[in-house]
Amino acid sequence: MRILMIGDVVGSPGRETLSSYFPQLNNLFTPDVIVVNGENAAGNGRGIGRTIVRELFELGVHCITLGNHAWAQAEVFDFIDEEPGIIRPANFPMDTPGKGYTVIQSQAGKLTVINIMGRTFMATLDCPFRTMDEILDQIPPSSYILVDIHAETTSEKQAIAWYLDGRVSAVVGTHTHVQTADERILPKGTGYITDVGMVGPYDGIIGMERSTVIKRFLTQMPVRFAVAKGRCQLNAVLIDLDKQTKKTKQLKRIRIDVDTPLIG
Template identity: 50%
Template sequence: MRVLFVGDVVGDIGVQAIATYLPPLKKSYHPQVTIVNGENAAQGRGIKAPQFKALLHAGADIITLGNHAWDKYEVQALLQQNDNLLRPANYPGEQTPGQGMVIKRVNEQQLAVINLQGRALMNPLDDPFRTVDRLLAQIPATANVLIDFHAETTSEKTAFAYYVDGRVGAVLGTHTHVQTNDARILPKGTAFVTDVGMTGSYDGVLGVKVANSIQRFVTQRPTKYEVDDHGRPQINYCLLDLAAHNQIQVGQINPDHPFTN
């Protein structure tokens, strides 16, 4: 099963980058399932209906979220109405809107997509390690499993990947917005990359305006971050082949790495 996964979409420029580049990427790679992390799609924090619909229209099959999942109030209704929009499964409480896992049938195969959030330097959610044990027990043994692990620290991402090594097809790290150069197959067969990277402005600082970020570091005072919606676009992605021998390949499109068919 071939899966295309696109890293964190940030702001209108990120949504536009998806509209521009996702269709030709799908034409080039022919994925059976396309997953997009859209947790920063609405003004850099959360997602709303227009962004959700735009990502689907561009070719996303499943959209995952992260620590900004609840930043737009209307996301609660979106989560309850759409099983292809996932929030982290380890949010506490039995009445949390939406779902953190979906099982999609692809021809004669099944793909389970799980969205989880780390806890190191993040909000204190339920334990993602115990949560994944519970979720994996609910998934048919023949299904392929892909996890979007939305976390801050490389150590937690790597430890988690080793924890599920051999039990899932892939663990893809998101949240830190910089694509890492460590895509690999772990000893028991799980495909892993610490961070897929982001989709948005190539000229900002992790998607926000440079001046805002510099001011924060220079003054050490709170600064309102604004999405850099007028920079040059970039898209970071990961291509997976989930089979008996999993394969992983990361890619990027930006001014220094232009798209070629």
């Protein structure tokens, strides 16, 4: 199985960039399943709406993962229970709308996609480690398993990956919007990267206008952030999984910077 996991899509510039490159990515890499983190896909860079969800699915995305901004757009409560391909962090409290994992059917087999959120410098949620244990007890061993760990610190992401090594196919980090160069296959076969990166403004600060972010640091006062404009980038990771073991054979970073041609 081949999975294309695309980093956090930021605002309308991110969606436009993804739409522009999507056909080339599909034709060049021919993935069986395409997963996108969409928790920043709304126009203001926070949350996601019904129209955007439909736009991503119509583009060819199979699964949308979320994160700490899952509830930033009020309309999400109207549709999250109806969309089998959209998942929020599984360690939100019981009775939270939506679900934490889903099963994607593909020609290469079944892929279970799990969304989990870290707790360090984030909201106080249920334990992501124990939540993963509970979910894995429900998943048949015949399924490929991809985990989106949406977390702030590298240490927590690495800890989750080592905890799950050999029990899932791959663990991919999201949230920080900066692609890391630490992709690897852990000893028991689980593929890992700390952060896949983002799709959005290249000259912003994690996708936001520089001036507002700098003002926040300078003044320590509340500042309303806005999605940056101008040149964009696309970050993703391509994961090849073994048919027999369900573990990672190869994990390759994809980074498309401004005006950079897509190279295989």
